[in-house]
Amino acid sequence: MIEARNLRNMTISSTPLMGQENTPLHTIDGVGTGFEGAKPRHQVAFTPNPLATPLRNEADAISAPHAQLSHTPLRTPLRDNLAINVGEKDGTDTARIAAQRTLKANFRNLPKPENNFELIVPENDIEPEGADGSNIREEDATERDARLEQLKQKEEQRILARRSLVVQRDLPRPAIVDMVTLLQRLNINDGRHDIIDDHAWHLICTEMAHILHHDSIAHPLPGTNKPGAEQSTYEFGSDRDIGKAKDAIHAELASTVGFPNTEPDQLRHGLYSLSESEALDESTSWAALRRQLLYSPTARTWVTPESLPPQERTTGYDHLLMDERELMVKDASKAAKAEKKLDVTLGGYQARSQSLYKRIAHAFEEYHALKVDHDSFSRLRHQEDISGPRRVASLKEEVERLEFRERLLQARYSGLEVDKNDVEARIVSLEEKLMAQAEAVNQAHLAELDGNL
Numbered sequence: 001m002i003e004a005r006n007l008r009n010m011t012i013s014s015t016p017l018m019g020q021e022n023t024p025l026h027t028i029d030g031v032g033t034g035f036e037g038a039k040p041r042h043q044v045a046f047t048p049n050p051l052a053t054p055l056r057n058e059a060d061a062i063s064a065p066h067a068q069l070s071h072t073p074l075r076t077p078l079r080d081n082l083a084i085n086v087g088e089k090d091g092t093d094t095a096r097i098a099a100q101r102t103l104k105a106n107f108r109n110l111p112k113p114e115n116n117f118e119l120i121v122p123e124n125d126i127e128p129e130g131a132d133g134s135n136i137r138e139e140d141a142t143e144r145d146a147r148l149e150q151l152k153q154k155e156e157q158r159i160l161a162r163r164s165l166v167v168q169r170d171l172p173r174p175a176i177v178d179m180v181t182l183l184q185r186l187n188i189n190d191g192r193h194d195i196i197d198d199h200a201w202h203l204i205c206t207e208m209a210h211i212l213h214h215d216s217i218a219h220p221l222p223g224t225n226k227p228g229a230e231q232s233t234y235e236f237g238s239d240r241d242i243g244k245a246k247d248a249i250h251a252e253l254a255s256t257v258g259f260p261n262t263e264p265d266q267l268r269h270g271l272y273s274l275s276e277s278e279a280l281d282e283s284t285s286w287a288a289l290r291r292q293l294l295y296s297p298t299a300r301t302w303v304t305p306e307s308l309p310p311q312e313r314t315t316g317y318d319h320l321l322m323d324e325r326e327l328m329v330k331d332a333s334k335a336a337k338a339e340k341k342l343d344v345t346l347g348g349y350q351a352r353s354q355s356l357y358k359r360i361a362h363a364f365e366e367y368h369a370l371k372v373d374h375d376s377f378s379r380l381r382h383q384e385d386i387s388g389p390r391r392v393a394s395l396k397e398e399v400e401r402l403e404f405r406e407r408l409l410q411a412r413y414s415g416l417e418v419d420k421n422d423v424e425a426r427i428v429s430l431e432e433k434l435m436a437q438a439e440a441v442n443q444a445h446l447a448e449l450d451g452n453l
Contacts, residue, residue: 162236164211167219175221176300177213210234295320 166173186205214234217226236242250267254260259270293302295316308316343350 158239162239162242163219164215167215173215173221174212174301175216175223176225177209177216179209179213181299181301182209182212 160168165171183205186209211234214232216224217230217232220226237245250264251260254262254267257267257271259267262270290302292304294305294308294313295301296303296308296312297315297319298312305313
């Protein structure tokens with residue numbers, strides 16, 4: 001049973017290499033059992049340790065008293081070529097002593113160290129210089145990250161600045177751009193030959209159409225028919241050319257309006273002042289033109305009323321009405337969802353508000369009732385402060401009057417009691433006289449009777 005228990009413990013326990021402790025083994029009287037057979041054995045052969053020093057018996061100690069005690073079985077062979085240790089070659093101490101003397105003499109003949117070292121430390125660290133004479137040093141990681149971040153921000157600003165002003169300022173623009181229809185509408189001959197050259201007008205219209213088409217692809221609006229993976233083929237000019245074009249437009253506009261040699265901000269303020277003073281014609285603004293146009297459902301754009309038949313006008317109005325209704329439905333659904341979210345978010349606050357409102361109303365009612373009681377008792381106290389002394393004075397007068405009557409009645413009672421005592425004394429004396437007279441008469445009568453006999 002002990003053998004089976006030991007075997008089970010060794011099976012379920014982890015090896016000591018996994019960080020566990022050695023498996024505890026059970027023994028009988030300090031003697032363990034083996035596992036090489038079914039029959040248990042009483043002596044366990046341990047693994048021999050080649051570093052263990054073997055024990056010496058007394059005979060060996062007596063026969064070899066100066067034997068070396070550090071020898072171990074399976075030891076490394078001793079190599080003493082200089083014969084410094086105990087004599088292994090000839091077995092005598094004379095060779096060892098001679099070898100030691102020779103070695104010491106050789107050590108004495110070695111040259112002594114001079115120790116004349118000179119250490120030169122530079123006063124200042126000289127940094128390497130570049131071609132322009134500036135010091136070259138390794139860039140710090142923080143400075144490098146800041147520089148890269150600054151370059152990234154500049155690149156993003158440059159990319160954002162290359163967008164059209166319509167996109168930058170979020171101005172109204174068409175969601176669907178048809179290049180052919182747009183160019184046809186823009187190149188209509190409407191009498192601009194006196195103002196601008198036909199070729200220049202054609203270039204302006206083409207460039208504007210390309211920019212609108214690029215914005216509809218690169219910066220799409222809701223309702224566009226352009227796929228998301230479509231790429232625009234429009235190529236912007238260089239920053240230098242765009243800058244020159246902006247300067248030329250600014251100079252032309254400033255000279256036309258009457259503000260030459262002005263900055264863009266000053267020109268903008270001047271145009272605002274002219275607009276406020278009605279120096280510019282507001283009939284050319286989109287707000288004024290919008291009221292004169294009608295929506296075409298087939299072309300999906302705003303056109304003049306003359307170009308639309310009555311049936312398409314009605315269809316356009318119906319389309320605009322449906323758009324407004326859909327917008328109202330969307331806004332209503334958004335509002336309903338927002339209300340649901342607010343109910344979820346503010347439900348606890350509303351319940352808490354209602355409970356607090358009820359508590360406040362109940363507290364106000366109690367306060368009102370207590371205030372009425374307080375005012376009533378305060379008014380009563382004020383009245384009592386006025387009427388109390390008067391009632392006390394009248395009660396005092398009544399008490400004094402009753403005390404006076406009591407004294408008078410007590411005096412009268414005393415006189416009557418004296419009179420009563422006098423009358424009772426006279427009555428007693430009269431009764432005694434009558435009794436004496438009656439007794440005398442009775443005696444006389446008895447004497448008469450005795451005399452007659």
